[in-house]
Amino acid sequence: MTEHEPEDDVPTSVPAAGDRRRFPAPAHLVFFHGPMDCGKSTLALQVDHNQSRQGRHGLLLTQGDRSGSPRISSRVGLSQDAEEIGAGTDLRLLVRSRWADGQRVDYLIVDEAQFLDPAQVDQLAELVDEWHVDVYAFGLTTDFRSRLFPGTQRLLEVADTVERVQVQVLCWCGLPARLNARVVDGVMVREGATVVVADTAPPPVPGTGEAGAVRYQVLCRRHYVRGELGPTAAGPGQLALP
Numbered sequence: 038m039t040e041h042e043p044e045d046d047v048p049t050s051v052p053a054a055g056d057r058r059r060f061p062a063p064a065h066l067v068f069f070h071g072p073m074d075c076g077k078s079t080l081a082l083q084v085d086h087n088q089s090r091q092g093r094h095g096l097l098l099t100q101g102d103r104s105g106s107p108r109i110s111s112r113v114g115l116s117q118d119a120e121e122i123g124a125g126t127d128l129r130l131l132v133r134s135r136w137a138d139g140q141r142v143d144y145l146i147v148d149e150a151q152f153l154d155p156a157q158v159d160q161l162a163e164l165v166d167e168w169h170v171d172v173y174a175f176g177l178t179t180d181f182r183s184r185l186f187p188g189t190q191r192l193l194e195v196a197d198t199v200e201r202v203q204v205q206v207l208c209w210c211g212l213p214a215r216l217n218a219r220v221v222d223g224v225m226v227r228e229g230a231t232v233v234v235a236d237t238a239p240p241p242v243p244g245t246g247e248a249g250a251v252r253y254q255v256l257c258r259r260h261y262v263r264g265e266l267g268p269t270a271a272g273p274g275q276l277a278l279p
């Protein structure tokens with residue numbers, strides 16, 4: 038074991054995979070959350086950069102990345118290769134298979150963490166506690182119904198540290214925006230397939246960024262409750278309700 042540098046942010050030097058359990062170096066499960074467009078993926082890449090600069094080795098995971106290939110990509114143009122995981126992926130086995138291949142994994146970056154199954158969040162906690170892998174998870178707080186995603190809820194329940202991403206997203210009115218509205222043909226919808234405005238709009242297609250049909254818009258609570266999308270969306274001050 039080597040002493041780490043005083044200015045080193047890393048808690049301790051990182052032993053080889055097989056030695057991990059003998060050194061009780063504390064690891065942490067950290068969860069960053071916020072609305073769409075708040076810069077979560079950008080922050081994920083920044084954390085990865087900071088960690089790798091310390092000589093640590095990370096594994097980047099994502100689900101349903103908007104670029105369509107397994108990468109963590111941010112809307113300001115940065116991106117990194119990542120591994121695509123699914124609801125059935127056992128994250129403990131994933132990390133152990135990397136170790137078996139001789140690859141170091143000191144930390145995980147998990148983007149789109151709202152899509153994790155709650156059981157996968159528990160797997161992350163186990164990796165932290167039993168295998169001393171640091172986990173940095175990034176995800177949306179709530180879905181378009183303003184309810185916590187299951188993965189987000191579990192992370193809020195078990196993470197060591199929870200941080201609301203501080204980059205402020207603004208509603209069209211200028212107030213801080215925290216709620217993700219799903220908009221189908223220019224109209225906000227609040228429940229799964231139940232479209233707010235009668236029977237004219239098609240059922241929403243979850244997770245698609247299709248232009249025209251379904252889009253997402255971040256709103257303040259007041260305008261989310263009122264379903265007002267702003268002057269550019271549905272005409273000035275108009276509520277698109279019958």
Ligand SMILES: [Zn+2]
Nearest residue numbers: 208210257260
């Ligand atoms: Zn507003």
